[in-house]
Amino acid sequence: MQDDISGWATWEAFFQGIEEISSPSELHGLLTGIVCVTEAPSREEWQQILDTLNVPELEEDALAMLSEEAEDVAHALSEDELDYLPMLPDDEHLLAERVQALADWCAGVVLGFGLASGHLRRDERDLIEHLQEVAAVEFEPSDDDEDGEMSYQELLEFVRLIPVSLAMGRKKIAVAESSLLKHYLEKLQKRPDQSDSVVEMFTPHRPS
Numbered sequence: 001m002q003d004d005i006s007g008w009a010t011w012e013a014f015f016q017g018i019e020e021i022s023s024p025s026e027l028h029g030l031l032t033g034i035v036c037v038t039e040a041p042s043r044e045e046w047q048q049i050l051d052t053l054n055v056p057e058l059e060e061d062a063l064a065m066l067s068e069e070a071e072d073v074a075h076a077l078s079e080d081e082l083d084y085l086p087m088l089p090d091d092e093h094l095l096a097e098r099v100q101a102l103a104d105w106c107a108g109v110v111l112g113f114g115l116a117s118g119h120l121r122r123d124e125r126d127l128i129e130h131l132q133e134v135a136a137v138e139f140e141p142s143d144d145d146e147d148g149e150m151s152y153q154e155l156l157e158f159v160r161l162i163p164v165s166l167a168m169g170r171k172k173i174a175v176a177e178s179s180l181l182k183h184y185l186e187k188l189q190k191r192p193d194q195s196d197s198v199v200e201m202f203t204p205h206r207p208s
Contacts, residue, residue: 007069008089014062020055025101028087029108031070036077036109036166037116038178040070045175048184052115077167086160099139099152106159107135113166116178121170127162134159 011024021027034041034049041049043063050058058066069087076084086105089098110131120128134155142148175181 008087010065011087012089014065018055020053022107023101023104025086025088026104026108027066028069029105029110030112030115031066031108032073032077032084032086032105032163033109033112033114033166034116034180035070035074035172036113036163037170037173038175038180039172040067040074041175041180043067045181046070049115049175049180052180052184074172077164082161082164084160084164086156088156095148095152096139099137102152102156102159103135103137106131109163110135116180124166127165131159131162 008024011028015021015024015027018027021030043060043066046063046066047057073084086102088101088105091098110128113128
């Protein structure tokens with residue numbers, strides 16, 4: 001099973017039940033967007049980051065998995081082979097499921113990048129907009145054919161390299177020096193009736 005090889009089955013088992021995260025793919029996108037900007041977060045830092053998104057406290061095994069995957073993704077984004085891959089279900093899943101997972105992943109990358117930095121270098125705005133467009137994709141029953149499969153594969157190949165471009169040439173900063181934990185501290189100090197404008201700002205507009 002390719003799901004077992006990619007790690008999707010394990011991620012789904014650990015993270016599928018988090019109501020605040022659309023899917024394991026969105027969480028992987030969030031992770032990817034963050035490590036485009038920062039060094040890989042520690043377990044404690046992951047819990048603080050997720051607290052910003054109102055995600056309940058995770059078990060130690062889940063935090064360890066996030067920490068290890070962040071290290072692997074950071075390494076993959078720095079490699080010349082361009083072998084980074086999103087965490088997505090394999091082709092034994094319905095095309096509609098895979099399209100939705102890819103949309104979730106794109107939304108996660110945008111949110112993670114925004115939470116970690118929000119600073120766009122020249123030409124990066126277009127990259128973020130491409131991710132936002134894919135995050136808003138709606139699957140139609142008429143797309144469930146060979147042409148739809150080819151379109152999905154082309155779209156995947158296009159967007160999977162966007163984090164490589166976002167990370168390339170960027171000096172990674174420590175999580176403590178990024179805006180991630182600043183948002184966490186602000187959340188602790190915030191009155192209950194205040195909204196989390198940072199999350200809203202970097203959340204792609206997606207159909208309900």
